[in-house]
Amino acid sequence: MKLTEIPSPPPVYLGIEAGATKCVAILAESFKHCLSRLELAEPGNLRLLSDAQLRDLLGRIARQVPRPAAVGIGMAGALNEGDRERIRQAAASIWPGIPCWAGHDLETALAAAGDVTHSPIPIRVIVISGTGASCYGQLAGGGEVLTGGWGHLLGDGGSGYDIAMRGMQAVFRALDLTGKWPNLGQRLLLKLELDSPAALVAWVGSADKPAIAALAVEMFAAAAARDPIAKEILSEAAVHVAGHALACARRLARKGKSVEFMLTGSVLQKQPGFARQVGQEIRAGWPDAEVKLLQREGAWGAVELARRQPAMPQLAQPTAAAAAVAGVATADEWIPRSNGLSPTEQRHPLSRKLDRMSVAAAIRLMLGEDASLPTALLKEQRKIARAVELIVTALRGGGRLIYVGAGTSGRLAALDAYECPPTFSVAPETVQAIVAGGEQAMHGAREDAEDDFAGGAEALRQRGVSSKDVVIGIAASGRTPFVWGALQAARDVGAPTVLVCFNPNLVFGRGRQPTLVIAPAIGPEVLTGSTRLKAGTATKLLLNLFTTLAMVQLGKVVENLMVDVYPTNAKLRERAIRIVQELSGVPFPTAAAALELHEWSIQQALPSLKK
Numbered sequence: 141m142k143l144t145e146i147p148s149p150p151p152v153y154l155g156i157e158a159g160a161t162k163c164v165a166i167l168a169e170s171f172k173h174c175l176s177r178l179e180l181a182e183p184g185n186l187r188l189l190s191d192a193q194l195r196d197l198l199g200r201i202a203r204q205v206p207r208p209a210a211v212g213i214g215m216a217g218a219l220n221e222g223d224r225e226r227i228r229q230a231a232a233s234i235w236p237g238i239p240c241w242a243g244h245d246l247e248t249a250l251a252a253a254g255d256v257t258h259s260p261i262p263i264r265v266i267v268i269s270g271t272g273a274s275c276y277g278q279l280a281g282g283g284e285v286l287t288g289g290w291g292h293l294l295g296d297g298g299s300g301y302d303i304a305m306r307g308m309q310a311v312f313r314a315l316d317l318t319g320k321w322p323n324l325g326q327r328l329l330l331k332l333e334l335d336s337p338a339a340l341v342a343w344v345g346s347a348d349k350p351a352i353a354a355l356a357v358e359m360f361a362a363a364a365a366r367d368p369i370a371k372e373i374l375s376e377a378a379v380h381v382a383g384h385a386l387a388c389a390r391r392l393a394r395k396g397k398s399v400e401f402m403l404t405g406s407v408l409q410k411q412p413g414f415a416r417q418v419g420q421e422i423r424a425g426w427p428d429a430e431v432k433l434l435q436r437e438g439a440w441g442a443v444e445l446a447r448r449q450p451a452m453p454q455l456a457q458p459t460a461a462a463a464a465v466a467g468v469a470t471a472d473e474w475i476p477r478s479n480g481l482s483p484t485e486q487r488h489p490l491s492r493k494l495d496r497m498s499v500a501a502a503i504r505l506m507l508g509e510d511a512s513l514p515t516a517l518l519k520e521q522r523k524i525a526r527a528v529e530l531i532v533t534a535l536r537g538g539g540r541l542i543y544v545g546a547g548t549s550g551r552l553a554a555l556d557a558y559e560c561p562p563t564f565s566v567a568p569e570t571v572q573a574i575v576a577g578g579e580q581a582m583h584g585a586r587e588d589a590e591d592d593f594a595g596g597a598e599a600l601r602q603r604g605v606s607s608k609d610v611v612i613g614i615a616a617s618g619r620t621p622f623v624w625g626a627l628q629a630a631r632d633v634g635a636p637t638v639l640v641c642f643n644p645n646l647v648f649g650r651g652r653q654p655t656l657v658i659a660p661a662i663g664p665e666v667l668t669g670s671t672r673l674k675a676g677t678a679t680k681l682l683l684n685l686f687t688t689l690a691m692v693q694l695g696k697v698v699e700n701l702m703v704d705v706y707p708t709n710a711k712l713r714e715r716a717i718r719i720v721q722e723l724s725g726v727p728f729p730t731a732a733a734a735l736e737l738h739e740w741s742i743q744q745a746l747p748s749l750k751k
Contacts, residue, residue, distance in 0.1 A: 151209035155442030156201060157248050158184020158215040160271035161350040164439040165201045167208065177439075178204055180595065181578065183350065186226065187217035194230045202234045204594055210239040212446030214248030214438060216272070219286075239449035241442075246276035246286065251441030253402045253434055263392050263399045266434070267385045267418070269377075270405030271353040273299035275388040277399075285391040287384045298381035300353035300407050303373060307359045308344060310369045312337065324362050324369045331358050351579070360411050378414060382421030389426055399426060404434035474593070474624045474652055482617040482643040484671050488664040506666050506673070513678050516660040523658045524685055530610045530636045530656065531690040535570065539608030541687070543573040544600065544626040546590030548672040549614040549679055550575030551582060556683040562712075564691045565704040571687060574599045576622040589622060596625025607634035612686070614679060616671035618643040618659065627654055640682055642675050658682065698723060703742045707735075716742055724749040 152175060156165045163184040167175045178201060189197065198213075213227050227242035250266045265277040273296045274288035288296065296302050311325035321337060332355075334340050344352070362370035389399045401422050408415045419431040490505060491497075497505070517524070531541050543553035554573035561568050575582060576596065577589030589595065599622075605611065611630035613623040618641030627637045637654040644659045665673045691697060696704040701722060707713040713735075719742055720731035726749055738744040
């Protein structure tokens with residue numbers, strides 16, 4: 141019998157690009173064949189990471205991919221050989237025995253454009269304008285030049301951060317000169333949901349670099365609407381970016397030589413008009429320039445640089461079984477299946493003609509559906525009461541209530557968490573909300589973030605979750621990967637877990653069911669799939685029950701009065717005085733004096749009056 145030799149699987153390479161706002165990892169067999177792509181919505185600037193944080197970042201990526209033949213890592217802030225060695229040492233602790241190329245993200249971007257030695261134009265300059273800005277050039281025969289990239293305090297001219305910051309500076313300058321708040325300033329206030337220039341000053345003082353850079357989008361929108369301030373700033377930014385690119389080229393070659401300029405970075409990639417303007421400025425300063433947009437993200441360059449390292453025997457592609465052997469949880473293991481389509485995605489039989497209904501009929505239908513929610517929730521009364529017990533136990537033991545959600549679910553959770561400190565005088569960290577996509581998702585859609593199982597787990601670990609806490613995951617369909625990643629991480633440390641959903645058809649894997657599942661049968665939405673409607677209303681009702689009744693059990697309510705309210709304004713101070721009057725029987729002036737004496741603490745003022 142002749143044995144047929146089974147060919148070994150081709151080697152796979154891991155490329156990582158860590159930039160100012162996010163980290164991207166690509167696992168590929170070659171420069172063309174991608175096996176998987178990971179994205180972490182967090183900065184990967186080497187200058188801002190300790191050695192422990194660097195290892196943690198690489199470790200989280202390693203847990204989601206198989207052992208590669210080689211690794212390529214390009215990181216913002218890696219400026220010298222010492223930085224490269226830091227990266228290599230961290231990688232060696234995560235992938236022992238695996239070859240690793242280490243450098244900065246400009247080198248990986250250049251490699252993503254292809255091998256310069258095989259290019260018809262032997263001089264290439266990468267021009268980056270994203271959160272930060274810099275240029276990197278290379279000669280086919282050797283030699284390289286880096287310009288910019290010194291950070292937002294010392295450089296980054298023409299970057300998203302620089303554009304946004306100069307826009308804010310310009311609107312305040314206009315206010316000083318004319319006494320009027322310009323249209324661009326109004327646009328910025330609207331975007332940030334702020335109500336005055338003073339509020340914008342406070343926001344800038346606490347905002348980080350990515351948050352400020354994100355405002356560059358508003359500058360481009362304003363320029364498109366012919367705002368003169370925005371147009372002038374963007375023109376100057378284009379000149380600045382092109383100037384750095386030309387300086388880089390001049391240090392590599394004399395004029396008359398052909399140079400290929402590759403434009404990349406979120407600003408240049410997402411704003412084609414700005415990219416054209418930069419290209420025009422480059423061609424004006426270098427007539428023999430060829431200007432193109434980089435077609436591949438920089439992580440592909442890291443893959444190519446990894447491929448050039450000495451290859452190692454490759455293991456199989458990741459499977460659930462392999463992940464289990466390695467002790468790594470996967471989304472497929474944890475997320476339950478649903479017996480049939482989730483009710484949140486089904487069509488409601490009474491609203492099939494919604495587009496043809498009169499407004500009056502549609503109002504009756506929608507309010508009728510909302511009126512059915514209390515009955516559906518009451519059927520889950522015992523489980524809701526059990527959830528309240530878990531919260532009370534956690535808070536009495538020094539733990540926290542941590543909500544996790546995506547989209548509408550996450551925003552409603554954040555709303556409930558925000559209201560607890562002023563209503564019940566609990567510390568802000570006592571009730572927390574983790575929203576998929578972070579702060580950006582609170583003010584705009586980040587629907588892609590809900591698919592990040594590992595991101596949910598990591599977000600919870602970053603909060604230092606322990607067995608003292610209780611974690612409530614909210615997912616209308618019950619199957620949101622970000623929420624399940626968080627529930628898995630909570631379970632790993634022994635924290636009680638609760639799943640709130642509106643899909644009674646879930647089937648959980650063995651040992652994967654949360655401590656408690658609350659899944660009211662509220663039926664389909666009037667507008668198919670729009671879970672901001674009944675599911676959103678039902679979620680708000682449940683969260684009201686959770687925190688209000690838990691705080692009652694913790695002694696923060698007497699009769700039906702908020703005796704731990706934190707009176708931060710005139711209305712609340714008047715309410716505090718009335719509460720003291722109600723519970724002590726003293727006149728208004730006496731109640732007010734007692735509260736002032738005890739720094740407006742109702743809990744402390746009441747005993748003093750009884751004495």
